[in-house]
Amino acid sequence: MSLLLASLGFGLVTAAVLAIASVGFTMQFAVTDVLNLAYGAVMILGAYVAYAINQHGVSIWIGVCVAAMFGALISVLLNRGVYTPFQRRGTAPIAIVIVSLGVTLILQFGLQAYVGGNTVSYQLDQVPTLSLGGLRLTSVQLVIIGLSVVTMLAVHALLRFSRLGKAMRATAADRSLARTCGIRTDRVVTITWLISGALCGVGGAVFAMDAGSFGATSTDLFLVLILAAVFLGGPGQAYGAMLGALVIGVGTEVSAAYLTPAYKDVVAFAVLLIMLAVRPTGLLGSRT
Amino acid sequence: MGNGLVFYLTTMLVYAGVDILACLGLSQQYGVAGVTNFGFIIFQAAGAYTASVLSLPHDTANGGFQTYLGGWSLPFPLPWLGAAVIGAVLAVPFTFLVGRRLRGDFAAIGLLITAVMANLLVNNYRPLFNGSAGLSLVPAPLQDRFDPQSAGFQWAYAVTAIGLALVVYLFLRRVTESPYGRSLRAMRDNDLVADSIGKNVVSLRLSMLVLGGAIAGLSGGILVGFINLWAPSGWTYAETIVLFAAVIIGGAGNHLGAVLGALLVPLAFEEVTRFIPAFGPPGLIPALQWVAIGVLIVGFLWFRPQGVLPERRRIAARFAAAPRKPDGAAVAQASATTKDTDDWSLPGARLPISPVGNRTGRTRPVQRRPAEPARVILRAEELTRTFDGVPVVSGVSFELHAGRLTGLIGPNGAGKSTTLAMLAGTLAPTTGSVVFHDREITTLPAYKRARVGLLRTFQLASEFKRLTVLENLLSAVPRQPGDSFHGAVLGRRYWLASEERAIDRAEVLLDQFGLTRYANQYAGDLSGGQRRLVEIMRALMAEPAALLLDEPVAGVHPHLAHEIGEQLLRLCAAGMTIMMVEHELAIMDEFCDPVIVMAEGKVLAEGTMDALRGRSDVVEAYLVG
Numbered sequence: 086m087s088l089l090l091a092s093l094g095f096g097l098v099t100a101a102v103l104a105i106a107s108v109g110f111t112m113q114f115a116v117t118d119v120l121n122l123a124y125g126a127v128m129i130l131g132a133y134v135a136y137a138i139n140q141h142g143v144s145i146w147i148g149v150c151v152a153a154m155f156g157a158l159i160s161v162l163l164n165r166g167v168y169t170p171f172q173r174r175g176t177a178p179i180a181i182v183i184v185s186l187g188v189t190l191i192l193q194f195g196l197q198a199y200v201g202g203n204t205v206s207y208q209l210d211q212v213p214t215l216s217l218g219g220l221r222l223t224s225v226q227l228v229i230i231g232l233s234v235v236t237m238l239a240v241h242a243l244l245r246f247s248r249l250g251k252a253m254r255a256t257a258a259d260r261s262l263a264r265t266c267g268i269r270t271d272r273v274v275t276i277t278w279l280i281s282g283a284l285c286g287v288g289g290a291v292f293a294m295d296a297g298s299f300g301a302t303s304t305d306l307f308l309v310l311i312l313a314a315v316f317l318g319g320p321g322q323a324y325g326a327m328l329g330a331l332v333i334g335v336g337t338e339v340s341a342a343y344l345t346p347a348y349k350d351v352v353a354f355a356v357l358l359i360m361l362a363v364r365p366t367g368l369l370g371s372r373t
Numbered sequence: 374m375g376n377g378l379v380f381y382l383t384t385m386l387v388y389a390g391v392d393i394l395a396c397l398g399l400s401q402q403y404g405v406a407g408v409t410n411f412g413f414i415i416f417q418a419a420g421a422y423t424a425s426v427l428s429l430p431h432d433t434a435n436g437g438f439q440t441y442l443g444g445w446s447l448p449f450p451l452p453w454l455g456a457a458v459i460g461a462v463l464a465v466p467f468t469f470l471v472g473r474r475l476r477g478d479f480a481a482i483g484l485l486i487t488a489v490m491a492n493l494l495v496n497n498y499r500p501l502f503n504g505s506a507g508l509s510l511v512p513a514p515l516q517d518r519f520d521p522q523s524a525g526f527q528w529a530y531a532v533t534a535i536g537l538a539l540v541v542y543l544f545l546r547r548v549t550e551s552p553y554g555r556s557l558r559a560m561r562d563n564d565l566v567a568d569s570i571g572k573n574v575v576s577l578r579l580s581m582l583v584l585g586g587a588i589a590g591l592s593g594g595i596l597v598g599f600i601n602l603w604a605p606s607g608w609t610y611a612e613t614i615v616l617f618a619a620v621i622i623g624g625a626g627n628h629l630g631a632v633l634g635a636l637l638v639p640l641a642f643e644e645v646t647r648f649i650p651a652f653g654p655p656g657l658i659p660a661l662q663w664v665a666i667g668v669l670i671v672g673f674l675w676f677r678p679q680g681v682l683p684e685r686r687r688i689a690a691r692f693a694a695a696p697r698k699p700d701g702a703a704v705a706q707a708s709a710t711t712k713d714t715d716d717w718s719l720p721g722a723r724l725p726i727s728p729v730g731n732r733t734g735r736t737r738p739v740q741r742r743p744a745e746p747a748r749v750i751l752r753a754e755e756l757t758r759t760f761d762g763v764p765v766v767s768g769v770s771f772e773l774h775a776g777r778l779t780g781l782i783g784p785n786g787a788g789k790s791t792t793l794a795m796l797a798g799t800l801a802p803t804t805g806s807v808v809f810h811d812r813e814i815t816t817l818p819a820y821k822r823a824r825v826g827l828l829r830t831f832q833l834a835s836e837f838k839r840l841t842v843l844e845n846l847l848s849a850v851p852r853q854p855g856d857s858f859h860g861a862v863l864g865r866r867y868w869l870a871s872e873e874r875a876i877d878r879a880e881v882l883l884d885q886f887g888l889t890r891y892a893n894q895y896a897g898d899l900s901g902g903q904r905r906l907v908e909i910m911r912a913l914m915a916e917p918a919a920l921l922l923d924e925p926v927a928g929v930h931p932h933l934a935h936e937i938g939e940q941l942l943r944l945c946a947a948g949m950t951i952m953m954v955e956h957e958l959a960i961m962d963e964f965c966d967p968v969i970v971m972a973e974g975k976v977l978a979e980g981t982m983d984a985l986r987g988r989s990d991v992v993e994a995y996l997v998g
Contacts, residue, residue, distance in 0.1 A: 179409050182482070183670060184674055190664060195660075197663075202660075305489070347497035350490070351494060354487070
């Protein structure tokens with residue numbers, strides 16, 4: 086029982102990190118139709134920016150904010166400089182996925198060339214503050230969960246209640262129709278990259294906190310978890326990504342407790358492949 | 374020649390052979406067939422592991438310092454054969470990823486994730502292939518008879534590797550330059566349309582996964598026999614990206630381009646950087662290499678997406694001498710000239726096709742309303758389709774009669790195209806059924822409907838862009854001997870005669886539609902109107918019993934539209950059944966009888982245009998609004 090509770094605690098933290106990252110990824114895909122595999126690379130860049138700030142004695146939470154801004158900036162630049170030009174030219178979606186893989190190599194190994202191959206860690210105060218049976222969460226983990234819940238509520242409010250959210254949903258449904266209806270889709274797309282990029286930056290920083298130590302290629306595997314969460318909920322579905330993150334996050338950690346930890350990510354992989362085979366539109370997606 | 378130099382040269386040659394094999398396999402999948410296999414490296418790894426455990430002794434040998442499955446000490450060439458076979462067999466479970474339902478980029482992601490996870494599994498699970506340490510002391514082929522360190526052995530190995538690469542190159546060229554290869558390229562350009570003209574895209578993609586898997590497996594077997602060790606760090610998912618970079622830079626779809634890419638990227642690139650004097654901390658140069666690969670991929674896709682050696686256009690000699698208008702004027706205008714019009718008014722005897730419907734022995738005169746009731750060819754029964762719970766088509770029933778040109782009109786959103794898609798099998802009805810030639814075909818996939826003679830065209834341009842006009846036409850010819858893997862492997866002599874007959878038919882059609890001079894042009898380079906014609910011609914090449922046309926004359930010059938109408942009537946007279954969705958009422962007036970009116974997902978009325986004009990509900994729903 087305590088094993089279950091302990092793994093549940095880990096699972097909730099992983100799910101919290103995953104939710105922030107997955108919602109950003111799925112929003113990007115929904116509104117811009119780019120399966121941006123460089124997302125993981127931007128995440129780790131954000132994590133390193135927070136690290137650089139943290140190294141100067143500044144609180145890591147300020148680092149998270151800077152990582153958000155940095156992620157937003159890089160994402161907008163990527164869209165403006167790379168993805169939109171390719172899309173304007175009529176490049177096939179699959180070729181853009183290949184482009185995003187190229188961008189991944191450039192960003193990730195560019196970072197590695199700069200910071201080297203060693204792993205680093207943030208300066209954090211790790212004190213257990215919540216202990217409930219076997220469930221033990223540190224203050225940092227609690228803040229991560231809280232941050233994730235607040236982010237999800239904010240995304241919900243944005244999509245449901247704001248004009249911008251409405252414009253984003255319209256653009257996601259049909260870009261040319263949205264433009265015909267007077268929505269400035271270019272601006273909506275840019276703002277989407279801005280918001281999802283900020284989520285990506287935050288996701289990177291909290292991922293690094295949760296992981297403890299990290300290196301330039303640490304998000305490679307985490308990207309697989311993001312993809313699993315996104316496809317489980319249905320690609321492009323923000324609420325689906327939240328649900329997917331919860332299932333994958335808790336699922337991998339609980340299975341790690343009962344199976345061998347080395348294979349915990351394989352659970353996510355199995356879920357992803359089953360979803361692709363059985364229901365490619367995801368749990369919350371429409372049937373085709 | 375010094376021993377060091379011999380070793381260096383032969384090593385480079387073996388690597389070249391292995392890289393060429395891998396790039397050829399990937400080029401066949403991605404460049405020719407449009408199957409984006411981001412998990413390609415798994416197949417090479419599978420081949421390497423297979424060859425290893427087939428040739429290694431049982432794992433208690435060598436002091437038992439490594440654990441692995443098998444260990445059968447099999448003699449050469451069994452380990453290499455096993456590598457190719459396992460590479461091929463491993464592809465089969467991936468069928469579900471390349472089905473009709475899944476977007477190509479989603480499938481690619483699935484394969485990428487599989488590659489990451491397979492590496493993780495093998496890395497962590499030691500009993501399988503010795504975990505992260507990998508397998509070592511893998512025997513070289515025939516090492517009990519020859520000394521693997523001798524110069525002679527090294528040269529023999531290199532020659533064998535290059536020789537096998539050459540054999541595979543010739544084999545793939547044979548496959549690609551056949552009607553089967555044309556089907557693969559058609560699928561690459563537009564899988565939905567390939568499906569609609571009778572190509573089984575799942576089977577085609579599976580064949581390519583299996584073929585590429587076998588080639589990748591063989592390359593792994595050759596490599597491991599030479600370097601004698603194989604570990605998970607050597608086949609990370611990123612190695613697939615290197616191969617993609619090679620194929621893109623060399624020229625996807627051109628096998629020589631794949632060879633060039635293999636020599637340029639995995640081989641030369643790694644070698645050149647070896648001579649750069651070491652600088653910076655350890656790990657810097659490999660990191661910069663990866664950055665450079667990324668820059669090459671993005672740069673080439675932007676500046677030269679077709680690669681250094683682009684796929685070449687297949688030019689049919691017969692049409693090569695055809696005079697071409699220097700300005701490439703649209704045929705819609707060209708056809709308006711007197712000469713073309715004369716061609717068109719030739720009697721139906723010049724028809725290049727013999728519709729299946731002719732088998733009834735009855736030919737219908739070109740006239741409205743034949744006296745006797747015509748046979749029902751296609752019947753829609755209570756067809757309903759909802760999208761996200763919203764009904765788009767609800768309870769549509771009608772019949773198409775043999776030898777009739779039936780029109781289908783209705784305002785935008787009436788459900789015309791959806792109905793047509795359900796008839797052709799592009800879209801599954803929510804409820805209701807489709808009956809063709811007294812046979813229930815509701816669950817029959819589109820490609821099988823095409824094969825029994827029920828064909829459709831599309832509202833949006835759906836030509837195969839990187840096939841020539843002639844190839845577009847030939848792609849639809851049913852039951853070609855060369856249009857199967859088997860037939861393609863048997864070679865030109867096996868299928869050339871039927872190909873020539875098909876070209877003969879295409880020649881007549883091209884002449885009738887005034888597109889002869891464009892036969893060797895890429896269909897994607899034609900004007901909108903010309904592309905519609907290509908699509909109609911392609912459908913006719915399939916000799917369908919029933920043809921469903923979705924706005925065939927949209928964007929076509931009115932004069933030519935009229936000629937197409939005449940042509941369709943002649944086809945009906947010869948026994949073909951045609952249904953046409955069209956907004957151009959003049960065409961309906963002149964050629965279609967009966968005309969079915971749809972509005973808001975239902976059939977509103979059916980009758981001659983004259984009768985329909987007299988009905989106030991029809992006029993209100995469509996003719997006025």
